[in-house]
Amino acid sequence: MLKIEGLTAEVEGKQILKGVELEVPAGEIHAIMGPNGSGKSTLSYVLSGREGYEITGGSVSFNGVDLLALEPEERAATGLFLAFQYPVELPGVGNALFLRTALNAVRKARGESELDAMQFLKLARERLKALHISEDMLKRGVNVGFSGGEKKRNEVLQMALLQPKLAILDETDSGLDIDALKIVADGVNALRSPDFSALVITHYQRLLDYIVPDRVHVLMHGRIVQSGGPELAKQLEAEGYASVQAAA
């Protein structure tokens, strides 16, 4: 599904990714762990097409499509979803309008019919209920005045609505209490299917208790330096990144 080969990227002239190799087959959930500054967030922004990141080499193919050639919205339409570490506030933009506009844009790109306000509301309510999120969230401005936990829930709600094929969770667990963490995990687990994959980027092992990954990769100094099963996360938790550094 997702295949990253020899990916190198720079931010403001500084090389951050130095040849990332990674393959996430359909239906699998992979975790990327690594210390601060290892390039985790850069990888998620490069994959989703944020400006300011210069790709200097390598390729990313997503279901056979050259991801790096696409605009951010086109990437979203192909089924890529990034759950932001710090979701931005959009004052004056209602959450319901925003979600419906986004959903219809993606549906349209996929050749599906657009939903009218009533159809959308019905769908949104189902998703809210399934995620135990209050309906109030629809009425508010996008992320405006949301607590950290609410912002993350809103991200999960969007993911549940947009039904991506690949979800990238960029340190979604940071600053969350256990309840919020469970909501995020439930959101991801609910999407699990043979044609859904996820890339869970995290600093800590904690989230992986709830979203059990098929594979764990360690990103350090812009490269994947070690890969393994879920037990690798536990090992890192116990021994720290220094052990990997030594091994690498």
Next chain:
Amino acid sequence: MPAVTETIDTVQSVTEGTYKWGFETDIEMEFAPKGLNEDIVRFISHKKNEPAWLLEWRLKAFALWLKMEEPRWSAVSYPAIDYQDAYYYAAPKQKAKPKSLDEVDPELLKTYAKLGIPLKEQAILAGVEGAGEAPADAGRMPIAVDAVFDSVSVATTFKARLEKEGIIFCSISEAVQNHPELVRQYLGTVVPQGDNFYAALNSAVFTDGSFVYIPKGVRCPMELSTYFRINAKSTGQFERTLIIADEGSTVSYLEGCTAPMRDENQLHAAVVELVALDDASIKYSTVQNWYPGDAEGRGGIYNFVTKRAQCRGRRSKVSWTQVETGSAITWKYPSCVLLGDDSVGEFYSVAITNNRQQADTGTKMIHVGKRTTSTIVSKGISAGRGQNTYRGLVRVAPSAGNARNFTQCDSLLIGDQCGAHTVPYIENRCMTAKVEHEATTSRIAEDQLFYCRQRGLSEEDAVGLIVNGFCREVLKELPMEFAVEAQKLLQISLEGSVG
């Protein structure tokens, strides 16, 4: 390429696209000679079969105008206007009323079609016999339209229904003929002939406009509406609108306009006077989309308007809402003089400038009566090389005990070649008054755009969405029918220029 640069490019590609509603209808016109002198004023008055007092009134205005200097204090710049190089009277030739749309000048129908006016309304606008009596679509508020096609009203609709309520809604020329006592009582009492340069010019040569009188206790059953267009080459437009809401009455008035594409700048200097008596309420909404000129600013409309309301009665209320997306230069300050105790003035504004557009707009709230309140919400959006200025005055007289004002001015910049300016004046001489002013300036943040795009929105849609969010407080003040049109306009002038 950084996101910002791309946004600007998108904006430009949209803006530089041809003005969607730029076209010119080819209808026979009857012109007065070019230029402006006392004889032209007399010609206009004679042509309109006006009573002697009105001619005198016009001549006095003309005499005042001759002594006045063109104001230069606003933050706009433009080449000098040659007032002798324009026509001051132009009217489509009147024919017998057509029996059906088939008999209507096809040029006119094309104009309406391009403007997206529904067929039924086209018939009404074109003056087809009996069209006004057709029942309105289910679920849609009927709108009575007084179309100003160039200077003379082509049609007035829904008359029968309004007459039943005793409401007068007609062209001001008709009102002069049929209700001279009302016109004489109120004309120029809110905006005197010598108020300012453009008001004096308007008073001398106004050719038409709308007149509304809502009798005591009547709640106007429909939105009153006028479409303004500027259509004849070099014809300055000098509409005069007068709305009187008698005690306890309520009216909502919509003004909308689009203009054909032009090579020359055209002057538009309308005067709008509103009078609200005890417990009366007037809502005046404008969507202005005149031709803004090309990407270099050539050929746009000069929109120098004087709009003022007097809340004469206790508990009276006037609410101005405007969405200003067009014109090369917009220069207008819809104002409220709050004379009656407990009267209320409101001003909600969205102004967009793109390419070389300039807008200097705002309001004046003059508090005289006790416990008068005013609210000002202004949203300015600058893109391209546009310059956008909010200029407002809140003045509280010693008599206005416990008066309240709240002002919120927000500016949004798109690109680094434009300017956003805020110039509020607060003059308070009343201890118990409370005045609050807030202003912010910001831009569409890259991370906001990226966030939307990551969710699948195109860059244009993302900008449109964010801009609509930015303007929400103002757009929600518009009547439903207008709100949709206004959002479309934001899409066109910003989606077509920004979004």
Next chain:
Amino acid sequence: MTAHPTGHPSGAEGFLHRFEGLRSRLPGARLDFVDALRGEAAEAFRQQGFPTRRVEAWKYTDLRPVAAAGFDEPLTAIDTAPALPPAHGAARAVFVDGRFREDLSQLDGLGYAAANLAVALPRLQGRLGGLAADGAQPMVALNTMLFEDGLVVTVPAGVAAGVLDLVSVATASERPEAFHPRHLIRLEAGASLTLIETATGPSASRYLHNPVYEIEVAEGARLTHARLQQEGDAGFQLSTAYARIAEGGTYDNFTLNAGGKLVRNEIHAVLSGPRAACHMNGAQLLRDGQHADTTTVLDHAAPDCASRQTYKTVLAGRSRGVFQGKIHVHQIAQRTDGYQMNQVLLLSPEAEIDSKPQLEIYADDVKCSHGATVGEIDAEQLFYLRSRGIPEERARAMLVEAFLREAIEGVQDETARAALDAAVTRWWEGQEAAA
């Protein structure tokens, strides 16, 4: 040349007349650059005269009382020993009627250069008039035309100069006198200085104090400039300050307008280097019959600069307060962070406030906001305090103090802040005594 009738001309003509008479005797008359500056200024002043209210920048302040007065140059006896305000530090420069008094000053062994302008003039070519070069400012032109003295300070790179008092005292006189000091303050890279300025005067004499400041804050330097304006009841003070702040430098100005009949505090600050900062705060505390005007123009002319302005005005009796504040963000000044707040408390039904906060923005990546509020003392707060047993007058005083607190707390320097606090307390006590 204008022909002068016999008698004593007033207004602009009077000043021009005196300039012609004094030109060859003014300090620096034999220095070509000084004389040339004075000549140009005289020409600018001749053309413009005193600004009228038709000039937008003077819309709310009418200078006709100043123009009508007909001022003379001071004739101060050399041994006049006026009462001086309390000192805030060891170093102090005292000016009596605009002229430096060495006997009352202490500028020795400071570790930086501080001298009076009349003495320092020969070394000031290129520096004098370098910032105050705006010919469109009649009051500045008047100062350039007629200045006699002033303070010249240069703090060398890296020197922490501590506190310097700048004292201006006007003495009682039968005839109206005018003085136009010119102060030049320069902080070199990384230097710091706290300049505490006190201006006082006699209560009955009419006089004009028309100071102009040229302030240069170099890279990483920091100037705290606290101005306590306590001129006499009949005095006029029209001050104009020009400040230029280089990369990483900070200019922290606080002006307290408490005295004078008609006062204008005009500041033009230019943030000329990246990450420069400017704080302009102030309070205007006015009694019956006073008019005070604070006018600020803040130019963001470099990226990544921050500016903060908080001005508070308290108006009692028949007084009039004016605030005009403009933030101008140039196209180059991306990532500007600008904030301005103007708040007014009305204690009297006869007071008047005119406020014009202004934003002029030509860059898109900016965060700029301004706000203005006008109101009386909050009735609920007043009631709350009184219900706890606090007498009404005390409760009012507490609320006025709380209102002013925000602006004073913005002053970083402790000495300056304490001086301001004391000045506010003095104002309030005088206010209560008057009531």
